[in-house]
Every structure is written in structure tokens, then in C-alpha cells.
Amino acid sequence: MTTEVFSGAEMVVKALSALKVKYIFGYPGGSVLDLYDAIFQQDEIEHILVRHEQAATHMADGYTRATGKVGVVLATSGPGATNCVTGIATAYMDSIPMVVLAGQVPTTLIGNDAFQETDIVGCTRPIIKHSFNCRDLADIPNVIAKAFYIASTGRPGPVVVEIPKDLMLPQNKVPFNIETNVKMRSYNPNIKGHPKQIKKAVKTISEAKKLVIYSGGGIVLADASGLLTTLVETLKAPITNTLMGLGGISGTHENFVGMLGMHGSFEANKTMANADVILALGARFDDRVTNNVEKFCPDATIIHVDIDPTSISKTINAHVPVVGLVDVVMQQLLDELQASNFTPDEEALQKWWQQIHLWRDMRHVGYKQVEGEKIKPQRVVEALYKITNGEAYVASDVGQHQMFAAQYYPFAKPRQWINSGGAGTMGFGLPAAMGAKLAFPNKHVICITGDGSIQMNIQELSTCMQYNLPIVIVALNNRSLGMVRQWQDMVYGGRHSSSYMESLPDFTKIAEAYGHIGIKIDSLDELDSKLEQALSIQNKLVFVDVLVDEKEHVYPMHIRQGAIDDMWVEKGVKA
Amino acid sequence: MRHILSILLENEPGALSRIVGLFSQRAFNIESLTVAPTDDITLSRITIATRGDDKVLEQIVKQVNKLVDVMKITDLTERKHVERELLLVKVVAINDKSRTEVKRISDIFRGSIVDIGKQIYTIELTGSSDKLNAFLDTLKNETEIIESVRSGCVGIARGEKALRV
Ligand SMILES: Cc1ncc(C[n+]2csc(CCOP(=O)(O)OP(=O)(O)O)c2C)c(N)n1
Ligand SMILES: [Mg+2]
Numbered sequence: 058m059t060t061e062v063f064s065g066a067e068m069v070v071k072a073l074s075a076l077k078v079k080y081i082f083g084y085p086g087g088s089v090l091d092l093y094d095a096i097f098q099q100d101e102i103e104h105i106l107v108r109h110e111q112a113a114t115h116m117a118d119g120y121t122r123a124t125g126k127v128g129v130v131l132a133t134s135g136p137g138a139t140n141c142v143t144g145i146a147t148a149y150m151d152s153i154p155m156v157v158l159a160g161q162v163p164t165t166l167i168g169n170d171a172f173q174e175t176d177i178v179g180c181t182r183p184i185i186k187h188s189f190n191c192r193d194l195a196d197i198p199n200v201i202a203k204a205f206y207i208a209s210t211g212r213p214g215p216v217v218v219e220i221p222k223d224l225m226l227p228q229n230k231v232p233f234n235i236e237t238n239v240k241m242r243s244y245n246p247n248i249k250g251h252p253k254q255i256k257k258a259v260k261t262i263s264e265a266k267k268l269v270i271y272s273g274g275g276i277v278l279a280d281a282s283g284l285l286t287t288l289v290e291t292l293k294a295p296i297t298n299t300l301m302g303l304g305g306i307s308g309t310h311e312n313f314v315g316m317l318g319m320h321g322s323f324e325a326n327k328t329m330a331n332a333d334v335i336l337a338l339g340a341r342f343d344d345r346v347t348n349n350v351e352k353f354c355p356d357a358t359i360i361h362v363d364i365d366p367t368s369i370s371k372t373i374n375a376h377v378p379v380v381g382l383v384d385v386v387m388q389q390l391l392d393e394l395q396a397s398n399f400t401p402d403e404e405a406l407q408k409w410w411q412q413i414h415l416w417r418d419m420r421h422v423g424y425k426q427v428e429g430e431k432i433k434p435q436r437v438v439e440a441l442y443k444i445t446n447g448e449a450y451v452a453s454d455v456g457q458h459q460m461f462a463a464q465y466y467p468f469a470k471p472r473q474w475i476n477s478g479g480a481g482t483m484g485f486g487l488p489a490a491m492g493a494k495l496a497f498p499n500k501h502v503i504c505i506t507g508d509g510s511i512q513m514n515i516q517e518l519s520t521c522m523q524y525n526l527p528i529v530i531v532a533l534n535n536r537s538l539g540m541v542r543q544w545q546d547m548v549y550g551g552r553h554s555s556s557y558m559e560s561l562p563d564f565t566k567i568a569e570a571y572g573h574i575g576i577k578i579d580s581l582d583e584l585d586s587k588l589e590q591a592l593s594i595q596n597k598l599v600f601v602d603v604l605v606d607e608k609e610h611v612y613p614m615h616i617r618q619g620a621i622d623d624m625w626v627e628k629g630v631k632a
Numbered sequence: 633m634r635h636i637l638s639i640l641l642e643n644e645p646g647a648l649s650r651i652v653g654l655f656s657q658r659a660f661n662i663e664s665l666t667v668a669p670t671d672d673i674t675l676s677r678i679t680i681a682t683r684g685d686d687k688v689l690e691q692i693v694k695q696v697n698k699l700v701d702v703m704k705i706t707d708l709t710e711r712k713h714v715e716r717e718l719l720l721v722k723v724v725a726i727n728d729k730s731r732t733e734v735k736r737i738s739d740i741f742r743g744s745i746v747d748i749g750k751q752i753y754t755i756e757l758t759g760s761s762d763k764l765n766a767f768l769d770t771l772k773n774e775t776e777i778i779e780s781v782r783s784g785c786v787g788i789a790r791g792e793k794a795l796r797v
Contacts, residue, residue, distance in 0.1 A: 178646065179649075182649065182650065182653045183653060183657045186700070187700040187701075188646070190645060190646065192645075207700055241700070242703065242797060243641065243642050243700060243701055243702060243703045244700045365698065366694045366697070366698070367691065367694040367695050367698055370687075370690065371691060
């Protein structure tokens, strides 16, 4: 009996199917032609042809954020691979599992400055969790299996696999062996919280009079919102989410005090500043959260739960560090609370909540929409929330519109909110929305974008046509790079250096040229009805261009170098 | 404060560049770095001499540990340890006086002369980095140093404690 043999290209495809991959997002080129030929000759995996490799990475990323499954990107060597860099960095900053397969020139040419040779492993070294240079044909399946394992376990992140062209030639064949149950002696990602630290954490929580739970993207990544909600309800404590953590608990839960940080709610930042114990879960005290670290919650005892030890005590010192998977640790905390007969201190809780309600009643997140005046961007997001019953997947780009989306669309569930938080990558929104729509064709997927951001990957309208991805794009068109303009208004004496978008195209016509539907909205009267119309269209992509008030700012906003609760709450007004 | 870190990691291509990249990316200091395979050739051992306060050191250790290739890292300077560095130095030795003087100094430091030319002596010396510094300073007072090369320090914990898988 002869054993079956396969080429490297065939083995890549076989390995991906063994790992249950459904989609590859990519773009062909010289070094990966054999792989494309192998993809052509099977039908287990669908290849989605984007129009720019950056979009392939964001689309894979959006698919992953919506589903939790590892996204796979394929690019050719040289420019194809370097076009992925921004998307890899975006995934890295938000700990999104991703496997990027990059072609490379033949092994014999590596180092010769050959045509389309770029050291992509070198280029991406600081923005990946790990990377592999394939140099052995028979090893390809196991390298890919390892890449998936590393990308998706522990603190997730992108993994780059470089495959030289000669390893994929059809004439070189070997038997296919893959070990999908990966074990690596130098990498052991599954960690339970140390029992001593769990006890300490529970003791600290039990003694707290003004506890706040501060949770981040880790909750979403770990699909741990159920446990989080149980923990919140057990402790009866207020909870705030980071930008990445929205949906970790329902945005309408009565214990939820809103997003915290630079554009967080007044009550969330006040609650943090006045807490005596902060329980941080899967969050990393990012500078957009803390404001000036020297002034950050000086009286609070901090319990910090994270899978990544480097995140603990990096910017803010943790009094009770707990390294572990956030879902595992939350279960340990719940068990220990029960074992120690925890009962909430009702008297302290009542006082604490009374104070929080006072802050909430000051209603410092707000805007004034006057009849007959320009549409306020916040009003658009509120309308979208109502029309979709708060159930849509919302992918956003980066800028003011992103913050308005985060503030005015309370997400009920994790994974509904898809945005580039850590990197803040303009151009992320459209391809990310496409990835979500591919995964959930029957759900509303909205891309909330700006007139600046949308132009950074607008070519993907063509991909949407090819694969029938009827998302709803809502551009909060303020004819400017609004977030830049806001800083220029507040910090640079109103000097609008290069923050105008002059000669904007007619976005509705662009959408139509690509074969989609375009709708323009420029008065308040027609806002709700036209948005409803857009969201009722099932099988076609709709681009809704909403002309909004270009003078609107995002508030609250941290006062630079201040404490977490030093905020501008409206133009010229400090809290 | 100066620290000597010992890192045990997979002997894989790219592993060293990840360590070096990490130090430059995060603005950690490298005073010296040495690397070679261990008795088990699937593993490499890197010794890095670095400087930083406790907070920086904590981050360095955690960040290095986080690299997928890294098995273990330890800060040797936390406990009793042996530290050695190798120096090769070529000096001017043109007349009897200078030759005797160089020989005398090298004997005091327990160095050995490993090469002799018409006008040069090459000396080999091992010891702690401090000892090598002192030796070089003494030599400089007596003769001219033509070139010198140092290995960077390596270290190992005293007693039973071992860095192994
Ligand atoms: C790729 C990239 N380049 C530059 C920036 C800096 N930046 C942040 S927000 C912003 C303006 C975004 O404009 P727009 O998409 O119209 O959104 P708006 O703020 O107007 O809602 C810019 C330029 C960025 N985040 N990403
Ligand atoms: Mg804009």
C-alpha cells in the first residue's frame, strides 16, 4: 500500500480544513499561486477576494470579533504582506486571534533582494504574538496547527506564518501529518488564579464599602459575560466597561454606569475616582482610561485579574494581582464568595448607590437637538438603536462617530460592538462589518463611519457586491476629520490645520456606481423614516450619508493630565 | 541597579531576534548579551546584563517570559551566583620594561598571555565584569591597548538551584 502524498499548497488547505476554517480572506500574487491553485480545486474552504490586503486583515478581524473564531488571511510576498501590517497591528492591540499566511520568495532566493521579497516576519515582529518561517515541507501542517493554537489561547493575538514558494510546488509531495492537539513545552497558556490571591481578592471585596467593577475586552474575548453578570449581581456593585469591553454586561443593566475613560460617562469616571476597591477584570489600565496615572484613584485598593502578567502593574500598581483566565478566575471568585458566606454590606451599598445616582442624575452625557437645525450625530445613533431594538452588530471606524456610537448604542451582548480600540485604525469599520455580515447574514450589521474613515477602505464596496454582503453603512458626515478638529478647537486655538475634507465625493453616487443603494439625509424630519427605510432593505447594501452638525464635540472628555474624573462636560464647562 | 538575567529558550531561528527586538521596542537597556546552545542543543541560554529600577525589571522579566519561545527567565542578581566574563586584550609590549610590567600585572590578575608578537602581547582573562574593568584600567596606566574584546557576562546560581526544564 502506498501512502497518499500532498504538495505543500495542498497541505496548507488540508491543515486549514482540519482546523475547521470556513473562510480565507486574501489576495493572490506570484509567491502564492500554487496555493491559490489548490484552493481552486476544493470546496471546503471559501476564499474571499478583497480589494486591498489591509481590508483582508480587518475583514478576518471583524469575522473573529463577531464569532470568536480565528480569522485567516492570505497574502502574497512583498507588498501583499506589507499591506497587512496595519491590520495585524490592529488585531495585536486588541488581542484578536488571527493567522496570517504570507507567501515568500523561494528559499534559495531569500536574502537576495529578490522580486517581491520582504522580510515580513521581521517587519511584523513587534506587532505579533508569534511568527513562523516555514522551511520544511513536511512541517507545514503542524506549523499551521501551532499558529492557530498560539493565536487563540492565553491572551490571543495575531500569528504570522511565512511560506516560501518552493515549499508549495505541486511536484514536491510528502505524506500529510497533523497534530491538532498542540502541546508546546515553552508555552502553557491555561492558568487558574492562585488560590491565595483568590482568597485575598475576596477578603478585599468583602471589606469594601465602595466597590466598583471595571471590565474590559478580556470579558468579550473569553465569552464570559454570563459569569460577569452573575458576579455583578452577587456583589450588587456598580460596573463600568472600557471601550473594548462594551457588551460585556448589558448596556441597559441597572448596575451599569456606562463606559469609563477619556470619553466615558460622568458617573462612570466619578464612580472610579471615589471607589475604595476597584476590581479590574480583563482590562489593562490603558492611558485612555486612566488619564494622568499619578492622579489615578489614589485611595483605591486595586484587584487586577488578567491572563497577561505584563498587563498587571504596568501602568497602575495592583495591590492584589491575580493572573489567570478571566472566566476561570471569576468562577473561582464566585466559589470563594460562597464558601466564605459573603453577604453584601447593604448599608454601605445603599450609601454608595445613592451617591452614584446623584452623579447619574446630573446627566452629563447629553446633546441638544433643536428642531430645524442641523442633525446631531448622537441623534442618528439613538435612532439606529431604536430601529434595530439594540440588536444590531455595529462596526465602527475611528473618530467622533466611534465615540458617539459607543455612548449612544447600549450593547446588550458581547461581540455586538466591533471597533479598533487599541490601535484606533481608520479604515477598519467597513471591512470589519463585512466580516461580521459574512458570519451572520441574517442579522443587521451596521457600519458607523465618518467621511474621513470610510475613504480609507472604500474600495471594499466592490467586495460587498461580489459576495452579496448587504450591510448598512451610516456615515456621520461632518465634512471634516471631526476628532482632529475637536482637538484643534480645544487645544490649538481653533486652528483647523488639515482637518477639513475638501472636495468630498457624493458618497451615495459612489455606492450606486458599485451597484449598491445610496440614501442621503440632511434634515431631521426625514432622519427616522429614511433610516428605517435603509434598515428594511434586506438584500442590498445601503450607504446612508447623513449630513450632521460639523461643530459638535464629543463630551465628556478628560482634561489632559488630570485625574480620571477631571472632565469637560460640555463646551467650556468643566465638571 | 545592574541585573543579570538568565533566559532559557527554544533553540529556534528567530528566537534571539525576538529577545533583542523586545528590548529595543520597549526601550529596555542591554549592557551585554551572550547566547549559545546548552548541553541540550534544542535549548539556548541567553545571559543579559541590564539596568533598571524594580518596576522596569519586573516588566522586563514578565515581557521576556511572555515570548512563546521562552521557557524560563531568572534574575541571577537576586541570589548568590557566580558571574564570569572573558576578556582578550592586545597591548603594546615593545621593550623589556613594558613586557615585564604587562606580565606582572597579568599574573596578579591571574590572566595568561596567549599570544606574543614582535611588539605585542595578547592576554586572556576571566572574571567578574568588575575585575576585567580593573585589569583594563591598570593596563592602561602601563602601556597602550591596541584592541580588546569581551564576551559579555555569563552566570549561574550557586548551590542546588538550577535553570532547566
Ligand atoms: C489610519 C489613521 N490615520 C490617522 C488617524 C488619526 N485620526 C483619528 S480620528 C481622525 C478623524 C476621523 O475622521 P472621520 O472618519 O471623518 O470621523 P469623525 O471624527 O469626523 O467622526 C483622525 C485623522 C487614525 N486614527 N488612523
Ligand atoms: Mg468626519
